Amino acid sequence: MPDTLPLGSTIGIIGGGQLGRMLSVAASRLGFRCHIFEPGAEPPAGHVADKVTTAVYEDEAALRMFGESVDVITYEFENIPTAALDVLQDSAPIFPGREALRVSQDRLTEKTFLQGLGLKTAPFADVTDAASLAAAITDIGTPSILKTRRFGYDGKGQVRINAHSDAAQALTDIQAAPAILEGFVDFSDEVSVIAARGMDGAVAAFDPGENVHSDGILRTTTVPARLSPSQRSDAVLIAAKVLNALEYVGVLGVELFVTPHGLIVNEIAPRVHNSGHWTQNGCTVDQFEQHIRAVAGWPLGDGTRHADVVMENLIGDDMNRVPDLAKTTDTALHLYGKAENKPGRKMGHVNHIKRV
């Protein structure tokens, strides 16, 4: 067992959104302080953090000062520029490690990595130009989706292709960025597994949750997911395989499609994950504390599910429902304190709890 981070240490968190905010709160429960690095002004995580550095990822001096003020670095956000990581890693260890970031920052690398582990993914092809896109459409068929290899989230950087004739416009839409063409998967359900690996190599998974997306944004996660016992165990084994292959330290989200031919990995996220927010009211140790435990070298905690939960994101105008939700029993609100609301923006979530 490696050394644990001494109580009172400071954890650096890259990214100051709601995930960083809830990580900081979890860290406080274990006696740690957090220092947030975030380019945007007034980050929600800053309301509950000991320190905030507001600087761009290109500001080497700021990165260095941040790195030197913390004892370990983690992140809420996987698209951290490589050059920034190069600067940071001189100052403090980064968990999850660089390999997890390298793999998950690029859809082509990620899918190739997953297939290399013997896991199933959607059919995909590398797209670099009009010719390779045309070949990919022929190979994979339509409908299919052109996705930029990097910097996509919440459905951004994605264009649907229904016919060869959509190809030129699609390339223009993604500004001819390096991409993959991904085939559609005929799935009955989307589920995700939130799993963790400690510095001692121990692995623990929360119960799989069943996800409903709309417009590319997660709307609800329900636990337990409607999975057979063998699907449930497959889901957890897939997550464990990924964690071990990456010698991962921290919490990882794995999104899966449920198909008649088994579970297909949609994508992995090397961080706490929106579909794991139900754990805040369904487990003694939630995904945020589990992540902090892992990156602090603590033993993983007790993530046994003790309640059925429906997690519902509060997006844009959903916030108008807060006064009613505040009056509802067995309902836990988690608001993010974001200054500005707009359509499609995640402003909070609510866990509807059913005691089991």
Place this chain on the structure above:
Amino acid sequence: MPDTLPLGSTIGIIGGGQLGRMLSVAASRLGFRCHIFEPGAEPPAGHVADKVTTAVYEDEAALRMFGESVDVITYEFENIPTAALDVLQDSAPIFPGREALRVSQDRLTEKTFLQGLGLKTAPFADVTDAASLAAAITDIGTPSILKTRRFGYDGKGQVRINAHSDAAQALTDIQAAPAILEGFVDFSDEVSVIAARGMDGAVAAFDPGENVHSDGILRTTTVPARLSPSQRSDAVLIAAKVLNALEYVGVLGVELFVTPHGLIVNEIAPRVHNSGHWTQNGCTVDQFEQHIRAVAGWPLGDGTRHADVVMENLIGDDMNRVPDLAKTTDTALHLYGKAENKPGRKMGHVNHIKRV
């Protein structure tokens, strides 16, 4: 129903210890920011607060700046000097209100108030000098306890009197401060009720907890308490009577002695209370969120108990047990991030959970 505090508002919290820390975390869940006012350096609450003002209660300018930067003021600590409150109340409303502070800051006023409500207290007498102490000892008998009227906590400002001959030394020990002599109560158990009253006058109580003290410091609180149904309802009715009499807004702790002749009120605390920490892992809405809801004009939340809990304070060397506790299932750690540990200091607590 009064206006609720708009999302994103700032709550001022007087006192930066562990109670302020956990209030600030709860406020963040509801989308509020907190600003801590605390005379001591490096307050634990500051690690999870948006702002911290470090200043003494005599610093009028600092109080005024603090008051003007917040939308509502609450506190983790009832012994706030009256002059400081006079300054603060010009800037923002203070909840719980001045009357709750006036009553609870002075043991004589508090006991007189409680008896005025028809509630039972230990026998007591006003002590101002040697003559009144002698009369009080004759009246109340021995053993009894001389307690300063103001600024006592965790057993401080208290001297036991076993005989008339102890009187002179006892007065010296309390530096001849205004005091009361309190008779011993022959009780079987100590319990407490953590109850809340909203701005709309609604009252809600958490299940009573059973407390074990040692050396004047709370060691454990166990829920459910061993109380008969009628004792349980008496306990809650006593809390409600106090809340309504004070037109209280916020969470109140009421400590009670269980005797063959009914429940006797030991003391009231106009704030979240150590004996309510079990609610963090036993209820959907814990005492901290309940307090924030009340002072923000929100409806009170669902405080139904969904688990049996033993809350155990981690005091001084108890912190050596943290590595083992971190490995234990159904165990939730809550550490306070205090820089310095010393004997008798509350460094954290742990909730041992038994699902029901």
